Amino acid sequence: MKEKIVKTKKPTVKSQKSVKQGKIKSKPQKVVENKTTTKKAVKDVKKTLKVRFLGGVGEIGKNMTALEFGKDIIIIDAGLTFPGDNMPGVDLVIPDVTYLQENKKHIRGIVITHGHEDHIGSLPYILKDITAPIFGTKLTLTLIENKIREHKLNNVSLNCIKPGGAIKLGCFTIEFINVNHSIAGAVGLAITTPVGIVFHSGDFKIDFTPVNGEMMDLPRISEIGKKGVLLLMADSTNIELDGTTMSESVVKDTLDHVFADNQKRRLIIATFASNVHRLQQILDLAVKYKRKVAFSGRSMINIAEAASKIGELKIPDNLIVDVEKTKNFRDEEMLIVSTGTQGEPMSALTRMASGEFNKVVIGSNDTVVISASVIPGNEKMIYGVINNLYRLGAEVIYESLEPIHVSGHACRGELRVLHSLLTPKFFIPVHGEYRHLKKHAQLAQELGMKESNIMIADIGDTVEFTTKTMTRGEKFPAGSRFVDGVGIDGADSFVLRDRIHLSEDGVIVAVVGLDELTAQLKSLKIVVKGLALDDMMVKEMTANLKNTLNQLDLRAVKSEEELCAIVKKQIKNYVFRTTKKNPMLLPVIMVV
Numbered sequence: 001m002k003e004k005i006v007k008t009k010k011p012t013v014k015s016q017k018s019v020k021q022g023k024i025k026s027k028p029q030k031v032v033e034n035k036t037t038t039k040k041a042v043k044d045v046k047k048t049l050k051v052r053f054l055g056g057v058g059e060i061g062k063n064m065t066a067l068e069f070g071k072d073i074i075i076i077d078a079g080l081t082f083p084g085d086n087m088p089g090v091d092l093v094i095p096d097v098t099y100l101q102e103n104k105k106h107i108r109g110i111v112i113t114h115g116h117e118d119h120i121g122s123l124p125y126i127l128k129d130i131t132a133p134i135f136g137t138k139l140t141l142t143l144i145e146n147k148i149r150e151h152k153l154n155n156v157s158l159n160c161i162k163p164g165g166a167i168k169l170g171c172f173t174i175e176f177i178n179v180n181h182s183i184a185g186a187v188g189l190a191i192t193t194p195v196g197i198v199f200h201s202g203d204f205k206i207d208f209t210p211v212n213g214e215m216m217d218l219p220r221i222s223e224i225g226k227k228g229v230l231l232l233m234a235d236s237t238n239i240e241l242d243g244t245t246m247s248e249s250v251v252k253d254t255l256d257h258v259f260a261d262n263q264k265r266r267l268i269i270a271t272f273a274s275n276v277h278r279l280q281q282i283l284d285l286a287v288k289y290k291r292k293v294a295f296s297g298r299s300m301i302n303i304a305e306a307a308s309k310i311g312e313l314k315i316p317d318n319l320i321v322d323v324e325k326t327k328n329f330r331d332e333e334m335l336i337v338s339t340g341t342q343g344e345p346m347s348a349l350t351r352m353a354s355g356e357f358n359k360v361v362i363g364s365n366d367t368v369v370i371s372a373s374v375i376p377g378n379e380k381m382i383y384g385v386i387n388n389l390y391r392l393g394a395e396v397i398y399e400s401l402e403p404i405h406v407s408g409h410a411c412r413g414e415l416r417v418l419h420s421l422l423t424p425k426f427f428i429p430v431h432g433e434y435r436h437l438k439k440h441a442q443l444a445q446e447l448g449m450k451e452s453n454i455m456i457a458d459i460g461d462t463v464e465f466t467t468k469t470m471t472r473g474e475k476f477p478a479g480s481r482f483v484d485g486v487g488i489d490g491a492d493s494f495v496l497r498d499r500i501h502l503s504e505d506g507v508i509v510a511v512v513g514l515d516e517l518t519a520q521l522k523s524l525k526i527v528v529k530g531l532a533l534d535d536m537m538v539k540e541m542t543a544n545l546k547n548t549l550n551q552l553d554l555r556a557v558k559s560e561e562e563l564c565a566i567v568k569k570q571i572k573n574y575v576f577r578t579t580k581k582n583p584m585l586l587p588v589i590m591v592v
Contacts, residue, residue, distance in 0.1 A: 072170030080121030113202030182408025196230025297339030343381030364393030506530025
């Protein structure tokens with residue numbers, strides 16, 4: 001591919017003005033050079049390429065990897081994941097970027113493979129501490145732009161690169177390779193480094209009949225493979241599934257007969273808001289069957305507007321109506337497209353199913369389609385929603401009944417194709433839990449790679465490369481940080497530990513009133529929350545503590561802290577002896 005090089009004087013970040021106006025600077029089919037690295041650093045091939053894993057290995061989501069050579073660092077993706085049951089009160093989980101903050105002057109850019117939350121979701125939080133230009137395709141940057149505006153960030157440079165285009169950041173040249181996925185604008189990355197080519201697949205599948213007609217660029221991938229690939233990092237999400245992933249076009253056939261079979265009923269379809277191709281198929285069928293469409297759920301509305309603005313989603317005039325006006329239409333005239341495929345507690349579909357969404361009341365003439373697969377760990381929530389929908393009289397169509405969803409990730413057959421086309425010297429599986437990474441490593445061995453040329457990495461690992469070697473390098477600070485509202489806490493946050501403690505064992509508050517003149521006990525009240533103690537137990541615990549305090553010369557107690565320790569010990573001993581629980585204890589000393 002012939003590349004046109006456009007040189008810039010220095011890596012300054014563009015103003016936020018273009019973001020506020022909804023304009024993304026486009027640099028299609030060009031190499032944009034960021035001249036921040038000395039010629040000596042570029043030519044010094046004796047230095048090793050360091051690949052640092054900040055997320056996305058040993059876990060699903062939170063994808064983030066950094067490539068470092070000399071004084072140049074580039075970041076690939078900046079995702080998030082959602083909290084587990086052991087994280088009460090946590091809204092989001094993002095990568096710990098302590099290392100990047102300490103080395104932010106060396107960061108030349110952030111390259112994004114696609115616009116899913118597990119690849120872009122942590123950007124608004126990371127950009128508060130790290131200033132770096134962002135590069136991605138049109139829809140990806142449009143979704144990022146919305147986040148930037150929502151978080152009121154300034155001085156963010158968004159640079160649009162079309163698939164087939166390339167950029168130069170320090171000593172790295174990054175080519176964007178078109179791939180198929182469950183969101184438009186997904187790319188793999190061919191990164192030329194001083195020691196060889198690194199190929200990062202991003203999330204991908206090979207779809208021979210994609211909705212938008214743009215197949216994964218296998219010819220270009222083959223050309224890159226013939227040049228010689230030093231390292232392949234590839235998506236491992238569907239490694240446990242044999243064969244190949246079904247085409248997105250299969251879903252349209254299923255949806256078509258769902259529309260045809262329910263022409264007298266109201267249709268409600270829940271799907272991932274980011275799957276713009278799925279949305280387009282749904283809208284096309286709504287036109288075919290003469291139905292109006294109402295979007296329900298903030299993310300669904302935001303993404304539909306963003307995709308429509310840049311032409312990725314084509315919405316005919318007069319098709320969309322406000323969800324509050326759906327009551328003005330007959331059931332057979334209406335289609336509601338909703339969020340909530342995973343049973344998220346505050347999603348539109350979950351609130352409909354629980355009867356808490358007054359804009360849409362579920363009834364016996366509704367057919368609800370859940371066009372998504374259940375993400376592991378969400379089974380209880382989504383099946384609870386399905387049960388509630390049935391209780392309200394609706395008919396429900398979901399994956400175990402119909403081929404109503406296809407994955408955006410490659411199965412073993414497609415992974416074999418990628419490995420065979422690239423024939424890398426070294427391989428590191430990414431994007432998966434440990435079992436996925438292990439099975440992907442085994443697949444690479446089946447295809448002829450030496451076990452010594454394959455490495456399974458963990459978060460905080462550095463893997464170093466020369467033209468001929470791969471070695472495990474230093475550990476660096478990495479892990480998770482928790483977003484709670486607008487605050488961010490570290491993985492060892494005392495706030496989270498306290499919440500877990502409260503959720504498991506409850507809390508006991510002991511309010512001790514002392515006479516200001518005599519320092520004698522004047523009042524005592526114990527309040528128990530989240531712990532199964534009956535009234536008799538509370539009375540007995542109060543009496544025991546009162547007896548202990550009355551026997552003490554409280555004037556001899558040296559400090560309030562010492563008195564609190566006495567109160568805690570007395571209550572703790574009683575509660576553990578009677579319940580085997582260890583609640584949080586909060587003594588309150590009052591002088592009255």
